[in-house]
Amino acid sequence: MSKEKKVHAGTYCVVPGCYNASKKDPHLKFHRFPWNQERCKKWIISIGRKDNHSNNLFKPNNNHRVCSAHFVDGTKSEAHPIPTIFPLKQKPTKTRVPNKLSQVKEAARTAEEKAKFTAPEPISFEEVFTNESVRSTTQIDCETSYKPGPDHTYSKPPTRKPVWSPVTPKLHQGHNASSTANQLFLTMRELSKTRHQLRDSTRTKLDIHIIKPDPELVKLYTGLTCYSKFQTLFEFLRPDIESPLPLQTPYTSRPTLQFQRISPENCLLLTLVKLKLNLLQDDIAFRFGIDQSYVSTVITVFTDLMYRRFREVPIWPTQKDVRESMPEAFKTEYSRTRVIIDCTELFIQRPTSTTVQQLTYSTYKSHNTAKALIGITPNRFISFLPDIQPGRLSDKEVVSRSGLIDLLDSDDMVMADRGFLIDELLKENQVLNIPPFLKSRPQFDKEEVDETRSIASVRIHVERVIGRVRRYSILNAVHPNNSLVHLNKIWIICCYLTNLAYPEFD
Numbered sequence: 001m002s003k004e005k006k007v008h009a010g011t012y013c014v015v016p017g018c019y020n021a022s023k024k025d026p027h028l029k030f031h032r033f034p035w036n037q038e039r040c041k042k043w044i045i046s047i048g049r050k051d052n053h054s055n056n057l058f059k060p061n062n063n064h065r066v067c068s069a070h071f072v073d074g075t076k077s078e079a080h081p082i083p084t085i086f087p088l089k090q091k092p093t094k095t096r097v098p099n100k101l102s103q104v105k106e107a108a109r110t111a112e113e114k115a116k117f118t119a120p121e122p123i124s125f126e127e128v129f130t131n132e133s134v135r136s137t138t139q140i141d142c143e144t145s146y147k148p149g150p151d152h153t154y155s156k157p158p159t160r161k162p163v164w165s166p167v168t169p170k171l172h173q174g175h176n177a178s179s180t181a182n183q184l185f186l187t188m189r190e191l192s193k194t195r196h197q198l199r200d201s202t203r204t205k206l207d208i209h210i211i212k213p214d215p216e217l218v219k220l221y222t223g224l225t226c227y228s229k230f231q232t233l234f235e236f237l238r239p240d241i242e243s244p245l246p247l248q249t250p251y252t253s254r255p256t257l258q259f260q261r262i263s264p265e266n267c268l269l270l271t272l273v274k275l276k277l278n279l280l281q282d283d284i285a286f287r288f289g290i291d292q293s294y295v296s297t298v299i300t301v302f303t304d305l306m307y308r309r310f311r312e313v314p315i316w317p318t319q320k321d322v323r324e325s326m327p328e329a330f331k332t333e334y335s336r337t338r339v340i341i342d343c344t345e346l347f348i349q350r351p352t353s354t355t356v357q358q359l360t361y362s363t364y365k366s367h368n369t370a371k372a373l374i375g376i377t378p379n380r381f382i383s384f385l386p387d388i389q390p391g392r393l394s395d396k397e398v399v400s401r402s403g404l405i406d407l408l409d410s411d412d413m414v415m416a417d418r419g420f421l422i423d424e425l426l427k428e429n430q431v432l433n434i435p436p437f438l439k440s441r442p443q444f445d446k447e448e449v450d451e452t453r454s455i456a457s458v459r460i461h462v463e464r465v466i467g468r469v470r471r472y473s474i475l476n477a478v479h480p481n482n483s484l485v486h487l488n489k490i491w492i493i494c495c496y497l498t499n500l501a502y503p504e505f506d
Contacts, residue, residue, distance in 0.1 A: 028067045030065035241264050303493065351481055
């Protein structure tokens with residue numbers, strides 16, 4: 001008897017028609033073919049397996065096994081060492097789950113078979129009693145009735161038609177299932193259109209006249225504190241809105257909007273909603289009950305309109321005006337302050353050009369950004385707004401490109417953070433007020449600590465103003481590459497709207 005060795009996982013029985021395996025049948029044993037040539041030949045003849053490449057007997061190797069199900073004792077034994085049990089087995093068939101493609105093909109084949117049959121023409125209840133062909137089927141056919149013979153018997157019983165029988169009406173030529181389906185589809189589309197019209201007629205749409213009584217809703221949707229601020233803005237833009245000249249942008253050539261779907265006031269409200277909440281255009285279209293394409297047109301035209309009109313308004317105050325409106329916190333030590341400056345960065349999508357990627361990558365934010373410089377007066381009014389710059393530029397380079405130095409008068413003071421090293425850019429008698437640097441010392445002395453706290457207590461106003469501007473959610477999004485041409489306009493508009501809401505906007 002051959003020595004039994006432990007069978008490794010994945011062993012299969014070589015008997016034809018047997019599909020037992022060690023993985024799914026762990027209760028079975030799998031025996032090697034005997035080393036004895038005579039006994040091995042008896043095994044081969046008993047199992048009746050042929051060679052795969054010829055009609056000769058099977059030649060087993062060291063990896064072939066026979067499972068214990070083919071032995072009389074349930075395993076190879078001295079009494080029955082040869083496998084003799086070979087019940088006929090069929091290979092288990094897998095139930096194939098139809099995929100979506102096969103389901104679609106089956107549905108199309110079913111539809112084609114149904115289309116071969118013609119659909120009957122529907123008839124009304126009144127036609128049953130007015131149609132000659134219908135009425136004739138409901139009476140007894142007297143002409144074909146049989147009369148009795150000489151023996152007073154009927155050779156065939158008379159045929160009596162029922163009082164009511166279903167009538168097959170005439171069919172329209174060319175009227176099949178496909179045309180009926182098309183007609184049904186058109187009917188369903190008309191019903192859906194009617195349902196949408198009824199829903200739109202009963203649904204409350206977003207309108208300026210609905211939200212104007214509630215200052216909180218006006219603030220939520222526009223960023224302005226009350227309806228009077230909105231009305232002031234609209235009256236400021238009205239001459240250009242009602243102008244017969246076309247409103248064109250440097251990048252598009254769209255004509256003046258035809259205010260047939262929504263009023264001009266609601267067009268302005270729509271644009272402010274986009275700036276304040278940064279909703280999807282589909283969402284805005286649903287709220288206002290208009291098409292998405294019209295929403296895009298309104299936003300583009302009104303953004304260009306507000307940018308051009310706002311840029312015509314001067315916001316840089318004179319030195320006299322700044323000092324007359326100086327808050328008490330500045331009068332003791334910083335009475336010469338003309339402007340407080342700071343920068344903020346707006347996230348943009350990574351450009352495809354490697355050169356532009358390098359120019360816009362900000363190591364401070366670890367992202368591609370656009371850097372916006374902002375300057376405010378001591379009483380928190382935004383007074384300086386240059387165009388945005390690539391995010392990799394230093395604060396000093398941004399100030400140098402902005403033209404701020406040319407606007408300063410003699411005896412002016414500029415307050416900024418430590419990163420604005422613009423001393424060499426300032427002219428004579430102009431002072432830069434920034435917190436002191438630690439340099440190589442271990443800590444600040446008492447005077448420097450007091451100076452840092454004093455500057456931070458008044459410089460914090462510029463950060464608060466930036467926080468107000470960034471309450472317009474569109475500035476907090478990552479702007480895609482195809483909208484970067486509008487990013488500078490959006491920044492300028494949001495800053496001017498913040499000025500309009502000042503000082504009530506806390």
